[in-house]
Amino acid sequence: MADKTPTRRDEKTPQAEKPSARSEIADFISQVGAMTAGKKASGPGRGRLLFALDATMSRQPTWDLACQLQAEMFETVAKTGGLDVQLIFFRGFGECQASKWVRDARALADLMTGIDCRGGHTQISKVLSHARNEHKKEKINAVVYVGDAMEEDIDKLAQKAGELGLLHCPIFLFQEGHDRTAETAFREFARLTKGAYARFDSSAPHELAALLRAVAAYASGGREALKLQKSSGAQKLLEQLR
Numbered sequence: 001m002a003d004k005t006p007t008r009r010d011e012k013t014p015q016a017e018k019p020s021a022r023s024e025i026a027d028f029i030s031q032v033g034a035m036t037a038g039k040k041a042s043g044p045g046r047g048r049l050l051f052a053l054d055a056t057m058s059r060q061p062t063w064d065l066a067c068q069l070q071a072e073m074f075e076t077v078a079k080t081g082g083l084d085v086q087l088i089f090f091r092g093f094g095e096c097q098a099s100k101w102v103r104d105a106r107a108l109a110d111l112m113t114g115i116d117c118r119g120g121h122t123q124i125s126k127v128l129s130h131a132r133n134e135h136k137k138e139k140i141n142a143v144v145y146v147g148d149a150m151e152e153d154i155d156k157l158a159q160k161a162g163e164l165g166l167l168h169c170p171i172f173l174f175q176e177g178h179d180r181t182a183e184t185a186f187r188e189f190a191r192l193t194k195g196a197y198a199r200f201d202s203s204a205p206h207e208l209a210a211l212l213r214a215v216a217a218y219a220s221g222g223r224e225a226l227k228l229q230k231s232s233g234a235q236k237l238l239e240q241l242r
Contacts, residue, residue: 051086051087052143093120099111171189
């Protein structure tokens with residue numbers, strides 16, 4: 001395992017890679033929509049996506065942008081159908097809240113606009129425990145986690161991630177910035193759950209948008225949904241899935 005000593009959050013973010021082209025994203029959305037259009041709107045066969053957010057103060061500078069991108073993903077989910085979504089976020093002194101599971105993903109976009117960032121440490125342990133408990137009630141097809149830091153015991157979190165891996169519940173971790181401790185931990189959680197890891201940057205917002213839509217497609221349509229797309233973001237995830 002990696003060094004357990006937390007590092008300070010990065011104050012500067014190096015220049016990101018070239019963002020995905022708008023045409024690629026639009027094409028991917030179109031193909032995913034065509035693939036899932038025939039799915040039933042309720043009953044067996046619906047996918048479930050748990051969306052987890054770090055809402056601590058270090059993310060405040062890019063929070064509005066993140067809300068916009070994640071709202072776009074929820075909008076895409078609502079259009080494709082066949083997917084139930086739950087939002088969970090942590091912030092402040094021990095605050096961690098989860099919404100109800102919803103079929104109208106637009107409701108989550110509205111919920112996000114009312115969330116503001118507050119100072120505090122990461123609470124990834126609570127997110128993993130919540131995911132495990134929810135998965136035992138009913139299968140979760142994918143967990144998305146978006147954050148920029150990791151301030152907890154990596155070994156203990158890896159144990160919980162491993163439990164999710166045994167339950168066949170993959171985690172897709174998207175890191176903002178270049179905190180090395182966070183990257184080490186996120187990559188390990190992705191490996192243990194047979195999920196995927198990717199880094200994004202606020203200067204390349206469409207890269208995160210493509211990645212989020214790719215996971216939404218995976219949750220509703222599995223690996224076949226990712227194989228239909230052409231965006232570089234979704235291809236990165238497909239290459240990591242086992």
